Amino acid sequence: MYDFEYHKPGSLADAVKLLSADPDARPISGGQTLLPALKHRLNKPTSVVDLSGIAELRGIKREGNKLVIGALAKHVEVATSPEVKAAIPALAQMAGTIGDTQVRNRGTIGGSVANNDPAADYPSAVLGLNATIVTDKRRIAADDFFQGMFTTALEPGELLVAIEFPIPEKAGYAKMRNPASRYVMAGAFVAKTGGAVRVAINGAGPGVFRQADMEKALTANWSPDAVAGVTQPADGLNGDIHGSAEYRAHLVTVMAKRAIAAAG
Amino acid sequence: MPQVTLTVNGKTSTVDVEGRTLLVELLREKLRLTGTHVGCDTSQCGACVVHVDGESVKACTILALQANGSQVTTIEGLAKPDGTLHPMQEAFREYHALQCGFCTPGMVMSAIDLVQKHPDGMSEKEIREGLEGNLCRCTGYHNIVKAIAAAQDVMHGRAQTLAPAAE
Numbered sequence: 001m002y003d004f005e006y007h008k009p010g011s012l013a014d015a016v017k018l019l020s021a022d023p024d025a026r027p028i029s030g031g032q033t034l035l036p037a038l039k040h041r042l043n044k045p046t047s048v049v050d051l052s053g054i055a056e057l058r059g060i061k062r063e064g065n066k067l068v069i070g071a072l073a074k075h076v077e078v079a080t081s082p083e084v085k086a087a088i089p090a091l092a093q094m095a096g097t098i099g100d101t102q103v104r105n106r107g108t109i110g111g112s113v114a115n116n117d118p119a120a121d122y123p124s125a126v127l128g129l130n131a132t133i134v135t136d137k138r139r140i141a142a143d144d145f146f147q148g149m150f151t152t153a154l155e156p157g158e159l160l161v162a163i164e165f166p167i168p169e170k171a172g173y174a175k176m177r178n179p180a181s182r183y184v185m186a187g188a189f190v191a192k193t194g195g196a197v198r199v200a201i202n203g204a205g206p207g208v209f210r211q212a213d214m215e216k217a218l219t220a221n222w223s224p225d226a227v228a229g230v231t232q233p234a235d236g237l238n239g240d241i242h243g244s245a246e247y248r249a250h251l252v253t254v255m256a257k258r259a260i261a262a263a264g
Numbered sequence: 265m266p267q268v269t270l271t272v273n274g275k276t277s278t279v280d281v282e283g284r285t286l287l288v289e290l291l292r293e294k295l296r297l298t299g300t301h302v303g304c305d306t307s308q309c310g311a312c313v314v315h316v317d318g319e320s321v322k323a324c325t326i327l328a329l330q331a332n333g334s335q336v337t338t339i340e341g342l343a344k345p346d347g348t349l350h351p352m353q354e355a356f357r358e359y360h361a362l363q364c365g366f367c368t369p370g371m372v373m374s375a376i377d378l379v380q381k382h383p384d385g386m387s388e389k390e391i392r393e394g395l396e397g398n399l400c401r402c403t404g405y406h407n408i409v410k411a412i413a414a415a416q417d418v419m420h421g422r423a424q425t426l427a428p429a430a431e
């Protein structure tokens with residue numbers, strides 16, 4: 001790892017100041033993605049800004065028909081939070097299956113969503129639940145936020161502050177894990193919120209995406225059978241040593257069926 | 265040079281570090297606590313697991329500076345000063361839960377956190393899932409799982425002594 005300066009600001013304003021003063025400064029939350037990347041010298045920040053001391057990024061709370069989760073909420077906190085379990089059990093269940101115990105003890109929702117790894121879990125919940133990303137500057141709809149592999153609408157130095165999840169009538173998540181890395185090969189998050197159906201697919205493509213044909217089928221008939229006949233085209237999906245694009249396309253339908261069964 | 269102050273196994277130290285110094289490097293190279301191992305550079309093997317403020321974490325995936333001010337427990341901090349082993353260490357010995365021993369410090373630290381988080385006890389399946397972050401290339405995990413199942417009864421006070429392993 002190349003050396004860097006370390007800063008630990010106590011407020012959001014101070015963090016933003018440090019990051020905007022230096023284009024090569026990088027924020028760190030749980031470090032479960034950034035530190036492995038730095039060890040491999042995949043990037044070379046001049047300084048690392050530790051967000052963990054910023055109170056504005058903390059907390060999980062219910063606000064009317066929304067659940068607001070601060071960027072620093074760790075996977076273990078989301079998995080065990082009574083508020084999350086009561087409002088969106090599928091989200092708590094998802095958080096409890098990210099990586100392993102030690103990754104869940106450090107990794108955060110803000111770091112995961114800002115990173116937008118195509119094989120990450122949370123992006124499909126954010127897109128499937130039509131959540132809003134709150135930053136230090138603005139509010140961004142999930143449909144505009146994710147922009148393909150490791151790319152988001154965040155500008156350099158812009159910080160993810162919280163995520164607002166509308167509370168759905170029904171929601172479910174299912175994934176097929178790579179047996180070695182445990183990352184997602186293909187996953188589906190399905191939700192019905194205010195009568196509207198969304199299906200978000202992660203792991204299978206270069207970025208999380210909505211499956212419009214499945215959304216249409218489920219709007220007409222909310223049942224696993226409704227998506228059984230919907231074929232996901234393999235065009236543009238990921239193919240690698242872990243599985244071909246055709247295999248992942250097949251998994252998409254299987255995972256969507258399981259997600260609907262889980263949602264009930 | 266930045267400094268880190270932390271309490272490791274009950275002893276407070278202040279150490280000079282670089283920004284990039286990992287907690288595991290501080291433990292092994294500065295404090296000479298070499299029981300915590302490094303088995304990979306991808307944050308996947310769990311040989312480096314220690315407790316930071318009571319939570320199990322991979323010491324190779326946290327900066328020393330991020331652990332400033334915290335309470336750290338390593339494998340060296342488990343046995344009593346008179347040498348009496350922690351029930352989890354005792355169980356690993358009794359159940360032959362190690363062969364080369366490389367993964368063992370991380371396994372034991374993860375196992376203790378796991379048992380503490382499950383006061384009602386764990387099934388074999390839950391133990392196996394709880395060990396997802398720890399890899400062992402020797403044992404095939406079988407005896408590790410048995411050791412943890414036996415140790416949890418002692419740690420939760422449901423058994424006075426460790427159930428002996430079957431011959």
Ligand SMILES: Cc1cc2nc3c(=O)[nH]c(=O)nc-3n(C[C@H](O)[C@H](O)[C@H](O)COP(=O)(O)OP(=O)(O)OC[C@H]3O[C@@H](n4cnc5c(N)ncnc54)[C@H](O)[C@@H]3O)c2cc1C
Nearest residue numbers: 029030031032033034099107108110111112114120121160
């Ligand atoms: C062994 C292992 C297995 C894993 N398995 C899974 C898995 O199955 N599923 C899964 O989804 N993930 C998995 N992960 C990744 C894990 O979930 C990470 O915790 C997560 O991707 C990043 O969160 P973090 O808080 O650690 O972020 P960091 O590593 O601290 O940061 C990640 C990136 O986001 C930026 N960033 C961090 N916080 C903010 C913020 N508030 N605003 C803007 N930018 C920010 C950083 O600059 C960096 O570029 C795994 C990781 C490991 C090491």
Ligand code: FES
Nearest residue numbers: 303309310312324
């Ligand atoms: S050394 Fe392998 S996970 Fe830390």
Ligand code: FES
Nearest residue numbers: 363365400401402
């Ligand atoms: S005992 Fe050798 S790696 Fe586990």
